[in-house]
Amino acid sequence: MMSEGSSFMKGMILGGIFCLVMSFFETFNSGTHSEGHEHLHHHLKPVSKDELEKLSESQMSDWTLQVRVYCLIMVTPKLLVHWATANDTWSKHCDKSVFYTSESSKALEAVDLQEQDEWARLRKAIKHAYENAGDLRWFFVARPTTFAIIENLKYLVLDKDPSQPFYIGHTEKSGELDYVEYDSGIVLSYEAMRRLIGMFKDEDRCPERGHALWKTPEEKQLATCLKYSGVFAENGEDAQGKGLFNKKSVSSLISDNMGQNPADAVEACCSDMAITFAGMSPSQMQVLMYGVYRLRPYGHDFHDSLTFLPPKDSDND
Amino acid sequence: MYDLSNGGICCVLVLLIHQKRALWVTKLVPIKGSLSVSKLNSNILIVKNRRAALDLSQKVRVLCWVMTQPQHLKSRTQHIRATWGKRCNIVLYMSSEASDFPTVGLNVLEGRSQLYWKTIRAFQHIHMHHLDDADWFLKADDDTFVVLENLRYGLSKHNTEEPLYFGRRFTPFVAQGYMSGGAGYVLSKEALRRFVKGFADGLCTHNTEIEDIGLGKCMETMKVQLGDSRDVLGRQTFHPYPPNNYLPRQLPRPRPWYLLYEHYHPVEGPGCCSDLAISFHYIDAVQMHTLEYYTYHLRPYGYKYRFNPGERSENRNNN
Numbered sequence: 347m348m349s350e351g352s353s354f355m356k357g358m359i360l361g362g363i364f365c366l367v368m369s370f371f372e373t374f375n376s377g378t379h380s381e382g383h384e385h386l387h388h389h390l391k392p393v394s395k396d397e398l399e400k401l402s403e404s405q406m407s408d409w410t411l412q413v414r415v416y417c418l419i420m421v422t423p424k425l426l427v428h429w430a431t432a433n434d435t436w437s438k439h440c441d442k443s444v445f446y447t448s449e450s451s452k453a454l455e456a457v458d459l460q461e462q463d464e465w466a467r468l469r470k471a472i473k474h475a476y477e478n479a480g481d482l483r484w485f486f487v488a489r490p491t492t493f494a495i496i497e498n499l500k501y502l503v504l505d506k507d508p509s510q511p512f513y514i515g516h517t518e519k520s521g522e523l524d525y526v527e528y529d530s531g532i533v534l535s536y537e538a539m540r541r542l543i544g545m546f547k548d549e550d551r552c553p554e555r556g557h558a559l560w561k562t563p564e565e566k567q568l569a570t571c572l573k574y575s576g577v578f579a580e581n582g583e584d585a586q587g588k589g590l591f592n593k594k595s596v597s598s599l600i601s602d603n604m605g606q607n608p609a610d611a612v613e614a615c616c617s618d619m620a621i622t623f624a625g626m627s628p629s630q631m632q633v634l635m636y637g638v639y640r641l642r643p644y645g646h647d648f649h650d651s652l653t654f655l656p657p658k659d660s661d662n663d
Numbered sequence: 664m665y666d667l668s669n670g671g672i673c674c675v676l677v678l679l680i681h682q683k684r685a686l687w688v689t690k691l692v693p694i695k696g697s698l699s700v701s702k703l704n705s706n707i708l709i710v711k712n713r714r715a716a717l718d719l720s721q722k723v724r725v726l727c728w729v730m731t732q733p734q735h736l737k738s739r740t741q742h743i744r745a746t747w748g749k750r751c752n753i754v755l756y757m758s759s760e761a762s763d764f765p766t767v768g769l770n771v772l773e774g775r776s777q778l779y780w781k782t783i784r785a786f787q788h789i790h791m792h793h794l795d796d797a798d799w800f801l802k803a804d805d806d807t808f809v810v811l812e813n814l815r816y817g818l819s820k821h822n823t824e825e826p827l828y829f830g831r832r833f834t835p836f837v838a839q840g841y842m843s844g845g846a847g848y849v850l851s852k853e854a855l856r857r858f859v860k861g862f863a864d865g866l867c868t869h870n871t872e873i874e875d876i877g878l879g880k881c882m883e884t885m886k887v888q889l890g891d892s893r894d895v896l897g898r899q900t901f902h903p904y905p906p907n908n909y910l911p912r913q914l915p916r917p918r919p920w921y922l923l924y925e926h927y928h929p930v931e932g933p934g935c936c937s938d939l940a941i942s943f944h945y946i947d948a949v950q951m952h953t954l955e956y957y958t959y960h961l962r963p964y965g966y967k968y969r970f971n972p973g974e975r976s977e978n979r980n981n982n
Contacts, residue, residue, distance in 0.1 A: 434912070439963075495961075495963050496963075497963035497964045497965055497966050498963060498964050500964070500965075501964040501965070596953050596956065596957075597949050597950070597953050600949050600952045600953055600956065601949050604948065604949065604952070608741060608742060608745055608948070608952070609741075609745040611745075611952040612746075612952050612955050612956045612959075612960060615952075615956065616956065616960075616961070618960045618961060618962065619962075619964060620961060628911070629907045629910075629911045630907065632907070632910045632911045632912075633906045633907050633910055634957070635910075636906060636910050636933070636936065636957075637906075637954075637956075637957030637958070637961065638957070638961055638962065638963055639963060639966065639968075640936075640938040640968070640970070641810075641938060641940055641954075641957055641958050642938065642939070642958060642962070642968070643716065643810055643811075643812035643813060643939075643958060643959065644715070644716065644719075644812045644813050644815075644816040644939050645713060645714070645715030645716025645717075645718075645719060645812050645816070646713055646716055646812070646959075647713070647715070648962070650964055650965040651965070652964070652965040653965050653967050654963070654964075654965045654966050654967065655967055656966070656967065656968075656969050661933050661934070662910075662932075662933035663969070
């Protein structure tokens, strides 16, 4: 009896060692996946309508609270008109919006970071936002030349847990690095922010000021620091796979799609639940504000599972 | 040996299953309470209830005629056909020549000087062939963008047997005023009858090349009333220029040239325009599709609109 048992045990141990060796081999090959990488998908989609409908009212209100957004808008006095436009339009729909500037302007309020270097400025802003987040758990970083529809951002991250690392936007590839394009806006969860700020202390892998002759754009520096802390870029898209973050203007995208079949220009262009557009003039942004929050055909009713109220003291939405 | 291999296989299996589970867990989106996300489609935000709009399209039938010409069919008119044209109960593309577009040939020449002739012939054609096919008759240019649902909503409270016409009211040139041609104007059935009768009886003549002024003068002669197309908050619905002429905020200033003809006191900035706007003009092909996208596609999920006419409280600050 004992000898049979011990044979069995020997078999177990051998098999176990075999499997351990195999799994080490695997992680060695995968390379980019480090520990902390809880989710494999690089395409991030919103929760489906069916799932939403199944949820209870209390879960709905939990999610509505959880999904509040802190907007960091990175401005400079050179972009004063766009700054004023962002201030007057989409930023009012953030639960908290803070403008971070390189130097102060008499015309508009902002947190003056007194920093000319874009990457250093972004780091300071991120630290400031994290410290002042209160109970907000989602962060959206943009320049004032971007227009964001915050309600659709909330819809995208509605069922995602901000205590997990999320780094979302329009992703591009630079060699081995997947990064989120700055112009179309960057979404970070609370956990991603926390890890990022932890990484800021690492002067080797995430330096504040690089010593290279050429400057790496801050969007790539951000991606690198995040990658070292186990946070990877994900492309935000709708259920049909259409990108929700756009680095071009609406007219540009429509114009691009007019070529083959003009009748399909709208269908091919952009998602109904688009989150961002960039490269628009201030007056185009005012028109977009009207187009998003006001202009609509009478009688088309949507019974959305969530309700977002209009902001106080605003007359253009 | 048998036991050894058994043990080995058992262990390998146990470990493989453990690995697989780890993979499954990572595919689910980790959130509080662990709700697995359905991978199926159905994230299309379908319009759940278009009843109101559908009912209106049967109760308030609109015939649209678009003033166009052969050279514009590809550069302009096809974009109307691809966007709002199909929302009319009947749409007629009026040109100097008939074609497979399809266009109706009006037996006139082309050119700015012929515009009023086109209008006269168009309405005569409609009166002869389509009088009973619709309740209201809209004229638009081939660079006008129209939101039919909002037009029907605006017209629903009015009686088409009364002599009425609606649009963007201008003051000069005609004593009672007239409606801007570019912004589009709409005639009641009775107004259409009177317009055609006016020409038949010689009370109205081709006395100008400017079609909106000409039609306005004939309306005055035939005792057709100008309606007020503004919404309940006094905001305009018909617009003779694109939205970026009106929406950007301005400091108080004397009227810019494009607001000089206005009958009602013009408002610049967000108060210019109704949420339920009916038309914009000088809209090129790209803008046509852009407005289509803004009106019928792009929207903020879950947003509770401030302006809800037809609901009990029409108060803007009801949050």
